[in-house]
Amino acid sequence: MAAQASNTSRPNLQLPPQFEDSYKDFELYPANILLKNSYEAALQAQRARLDDFSPRLFTKSNSIYVPIREFTGVGNNGGLRRTGNGPNKIIDDNSLKRWLGDATPSSSYATVEDPKCRFIFINGDSSRDPLNITRQMLLRILSYHQVNPAYLDFLFVFGSQNEARGLRFSGFHEQMTFARPSRQLPIPSLRRSGRQYQLTYNLKSVARKMRSNPRGQPIRVPISEMQWSIRQAAIHHQFDVEIGTTLWIVTQGNLDIFERVVQMTAVHGRKEDRAFADGPECFRTSLTTHLLYCYWSIEEWRWYIQWLEDVIDTETGNVLYSARGIKEQHEYRPQDIQSVQYHEDRAKEAIMVLETNTDVLISIRDFYIRLMNPLKIKDFDLATNTTCQESVNAFATKIDDMISDSRMQIARAKLLTQIAADRKNLIIQFLQGQATEKMEGLTRITVKISQASQREAIAMRIITVVTLLYLPATFVSTFFSTDIIKYQNPGGGDESTSDLNSQYMGSFSQVAMDRWLQVTVPLTILTILGAGYAFYKIDQSAKRDIEKLQ
Structure with missing residues (x-):
């Protein structure tokens, strides 16, 4: 002091x-x-x-x-x-x-x-x-x-x-x-x-x-x-x-x-x-002070739970009213589930706090009721004071009102947690539906690609067959069109005047054959090695992608 x-x-x-x-x-x-x-x-x-x-x-x-x-x-x-x-x-x-x-x-x-x-x-x-x-x-x-x-x-x-x-x-x-x-x-x-x-x-x-804001004015x-x-x-x-x-x-x-x-x-x-x-006045004022603390503990819970209701309704309202199968429907994300879960946890926390507050209010009320009962607590001098008895009765009535208000807020919060849980399940179903719709779209695209690939494969097969059919003749024609082998008229006359049945003489050039092999064989080997290396790199890249996914 x-x-x-x-x-x-x-x-x-x-x-x-x-x-x-x-x-x-x-x-x-x-x-x-x-x-x-x-x-x-x-x-x-x-x-x-x-x-x-x-x-x-x-x-x-x-x-x-x-x-x-x-x-x-x-x-x-x-x-x-x-x-x-x-x-x-x-x-x-x-x-x-x-x-x-x-x-x-x-x-x-x-x-x-x-x-x-x-x-x-x-x-x-x-x-x-x-x-x-x-x-x-x-x-x-x-x-x-x-x-x-x-x-x-x-x-x-x-x-x-x-x-x-x-x-x-x-x-x-x-x-x-x-x-x-x-x-x-x-x-x-x-x-x-x-x-x-x-x-x-x-x-x-x-x-x-x-x-x-910086000027101290509240911001909406x-x-x-x-x-x-x-x-x-x-x-x-x-x-x-x-x-x-x-x-x-x-x-x-x-x-x-x-x-x-x-x-x-x-x-x-x-x-x-x-x-x-005096003592009775101090006792009655102490009851008023208790009420001040108790009012402080309950006065804003109504508006807090109202805010939770509004937030959850805003975040989950589309799950009830949006139509399926149209372009304007709301698209949900995993973050939406997190947000609903967060506010559901806040509602559960409010239930727990309100219940503990209610227990404390009940304990305060019961203590003063017992205090004024000489059969339960002896030697309390003010138990027989009429004014103090009336004050305790009024005090207990006000505490009962607060307890009733707290229980109502608890009931609201419990209902809110159930609503949030149900709507969270609906959001999960919507997410699964959205994933299914996306998979259906991907499947349709895959089918179209598969059909196009199939048509291309058929075309390539036709081309391959045709190429194989004409490849021997093409090779022979190309080979015999080189200087390796030449056909000449032994008479040396004009071919146009020669007899169609006259026999042509062929001449073979070993030098031309050697030069052709020297160029063709290395190019063929390089082509095969290059193709093999390209296939190897593609295979290794695919293996790395698989390992990343695992």
């Missing part, structure tokens, strides 16, 4: 030695807390996980920002406490120690008692960035308030990460110490009776990522390009049933809930939302 004014002297508040020792060992959290509901091995395991997650969970720079909002219950503004510098925020460990009233590391006293209501908001620049707090500061806060170690499990989903993690993790934990004397150590100097209950849970909401984008993200909030609540002091620790990837709490508890808001004068 911090002083109400920078120059105001504050009295020393004596602290029990047990609490003092626990606080001095704050870096050993959760092993240092006084009330241990877990085995030592479980606490050591939580600390080991904290060591593993610390590098990505906490900021490594000086960008520390921890808003705190406190009320003393006095005045029209609920006794909103401010520092001498203006708004309440913690920017380093020293300012945190001053705010908590920690005078020196070795002191056995504090200088500031707990306010009637304290909000501590741990945040990050985004849901995928480290928290704007150091490990030392977080453990100091948790040790000072003796927070249930289960809260650590809800913090591990935050921190630096490429993709959202822990969306499938959810839970609700309660811890009560109502009996007299209390198992929890009373600290009267800090206005802690030791009789309290602690609630620890997380909720998830969904929000659309808005795009803007096609429905298929809209982006939504699921955001988490880890909430810890303590309520002292005897004194009425209230603590809230909220961890979120941004300051959305902080801004809502500021708006709810502002002077221009409802007075009952910042009423902390």
Whole structure:
């Protein structure tokens, strides 16, 4: 805590030695807390996980920002406490120690008692960035308030990460110490009776990522390009049933809930939302704060599922209305199946998140109903307060409305996943049909090519037969037309005047025969070798193509 004014002297508040020792060992959290509901091995395991997650969970720079909002219950503004510098925020460990009233590391006293209501908001620049707090500061806060170690499990989903993690993790934990004397150590100097209950849970909401131009104006984008993200909030609540002091620790990837709490508890808001004068008022205001978190967790799911319905209908509508066998039909691609599968997975994820949210809402409602039933929970002083009973009944009714709304969204999402699966199967059938049609077209082309090849083969066969028939005569005619063999009239007369029956004399030239063989044989060998080499290269190329396909 911090002083109400920078120059105001504050009295020393004596602290029990047990609490003092626990606080001095704050870096050993959760092993240092006084009330241990877990085995030592479980606490050591939580600390080991904290060591593993610390590098990505906490900021490594000086960008520390921890808003705190406190009320003393006095005045029209609920006794909103401010520092001498203006708004309440913690920017380093020293300012945190001053705010908590920690005078020196070795002191056995504090200088500031707990306010009637304290909000501590741990945040990050985004849901995928480290928290704007150091490990030392977080453990100091948790040790000072003796927070249930289960809260650590809800913090591990935050921190630096490429993709959202822990969306499938959810839970609700309660811890009560109502009996007299209390198992929890009373600290009267800090206005802690030791009789309290602690609630620890997380909720998830969904929000659309808005795009803007350089001037900061929103940009309209096609429905298929809209982006939504699921955001988490880890909430810890303590309520002292005897004194009425209230603590809230909220961890979120941004300051959305902080801004809502500021708006709810502002002077221009409802007075009952910042009423902390006595125990019953603090209790009723705590119910209102629970409702704020619960409303935050359900308000955008309707529109998110509506967006999924619109996207899937846009991407798969043609599968229902397009005709087969005409040129204007829509042509599907494998990417269409991927897109439908992606949005189907988002719908399944929404079902899971909504169901876990619903379980948490039911747990919160059931806890307060049991709390007001003396037969189930004894020693709760406000159970007989008529106003508190009415507030819990109204609270339970509003939670029931939220549960009904969540169940309706779950039913919509389940139906959407079934529709997406059915249409995805239709797209697969369309793709198979398109592939079959293409194969039919290729088959028709192949048949035409085969018919043309067949006609060409017949023509070539005819030509080959004719060539073979005339080849001997052509060869003989060509051979005898050379100078190798000549036919001459022995009389030397004119052939036209010679007797048709006169005998011609033939002369053979060995030199011409040799020259013919010298030219013809090498050319024939070269032709055969060239043809053989060409056939070899074609065969090797075909083998390589087959190997590539294998």
